[in-house]
Amino acid sequence: MRDLISLSAFPKSGVTYLGFLMFHCLFGDEAGIGDLEKQYVIDIHAWPALRFAVPGGPRIVKSHFPFGPDRPGVGRTARAVYLIRHPVDVMMSAWDYRRFLNPAETPDDDEGGPADGPAFRRFVHDWLASGGAGFEVAGPWLRHVRSWLDQREIPVHLVTYTDLVDQPGRELAAILRFLDLPVPVERQAVAIARSSMAAMAALEADEVRNRRNGVFYRPELARSYEGGRRFINKGHRGCYATLLTDEERALADRTFGAEMSVYFSGGSGAGAG
Template sequence: MRKIIWLASYPKSGNTWMRVLLTNYLRNSATPVDINKLEGGPIASARLWFDEWVGVEAAELDDNVIERLRPGVYRCMAGETHDTLYMKVHDAWGRTDRGEALFPADVTAGVVYIVRNPLDMAMSCAHHWGVDIDTAAESMCDPTFATSRSLGGLSDQLRQSMLSWSGHVQSWLDESGLPVHVVRYEDLLAAPAATFGGVVRFCGLPFDAARVGKAVAFSDFSELQRQEREKGFRERSLRAPGSFFRRGQAGAWREELPPELVNRLIAAHGEMMKRFGYTTHQGGNDNVD
């Protein structure tokens, strides 16, 4: 049995980019990997995999029952694989209604947690969820926020409890008790080889600097956009009005985010933002990316 490395993040923080980087590194091919055929395992909240392992469609179960079953599904997946699973997860870390960890420590090798300035995430989340920017910002501040509830069986994703942005970060870094390697999205942009190289080492993969450089080049944002233009991206939300790979920048909030929403997000998340160098006080002007 091998174990799972969770690639955890709040939505639109760079999780997919990290999976592309890892896939390019693991395959070490002569050409960039297909963004629709990424390595490492299913998305943790995918209904298809849950239904297959449990033998009952999630649409027939309520959310509490689904969450009770999810830890067992991950144990089964780990027990059946001979390779490390790199599983994308947007859920906050938490426990089921019976007190069991949703992401069990006994099958966890570690967590790569990708964090991004929430001011930049607001517009990306609005775009991804197909809502207005005010609604997205309020969701990011809501400690009870959850997505893709299973009621009616209409979603291809299980219910994911997100919490607020700060709550999500805190759940994985301070409450999970799991070994966590934190990656700032902004550092991945500014120094991709050094930052991704740290991920390679944390995952226990053989380190090769030339291979890291090739993975970074093959995962350039322009390449991801090119592939999506030519053949689409199957993980793009049907509610999104445009492409999944939108801008891929740091600091775009200065152009996109109204001042009142800047103040709203900083009021809710200022302390956690300080922890990652995103703001130095309760105001947006001194934000650093």
């Protein structure tokens, strides 16, 4: 039985934002935001039992798995929304996430952020040379994207991170049409407002301040939070043009060139999300 809607994306591609949009569209004010990924738009990695709070409602899961018949939930997926983000911007968010999870790991010369420290430049080279490897659950970015967009078993609606952030009204409406989920325009506008970067950051700050398990805060992340680091971060854009050296851009072109030319404006990703 195919009864699931999958919000699928490579890690650090913005699927948390997409999950917020769907939650606020479909489950109303009575649903507890802290249970978003546990009972409403279920994170299939953390909550694989898939116990939905609204049995008769849309059964939506968030997944970082590549497509494959043996992947959890794939055999039950009726339709999927695939969110794609420029691989170099994903790389930068992956770097931030690594620092978030392991605050003591990154050398001091990189403490100011993604500057020019040797640890960062090694990370960049490894990411570009490997096709975007760095998340075991997902495999390389290149393989993940191709697994979902080249398959024909499940209908897929493709949306880019840039378009979703820059044109949320247009993209959310298109997603809901694809999924055949009628939501009043007024409710869509509420969902967009409640899912903004500022709104998500405020929720994270509240969870951290109250040390309350929720969408973001976990006790095991306390050290990172105490150091001022956050899950909701910079929303990197255009990193291909602004952060790579000429040599690194050449490597990115060799590795990701086909995908960059197909899915991102101008191929290079300048201005892409």
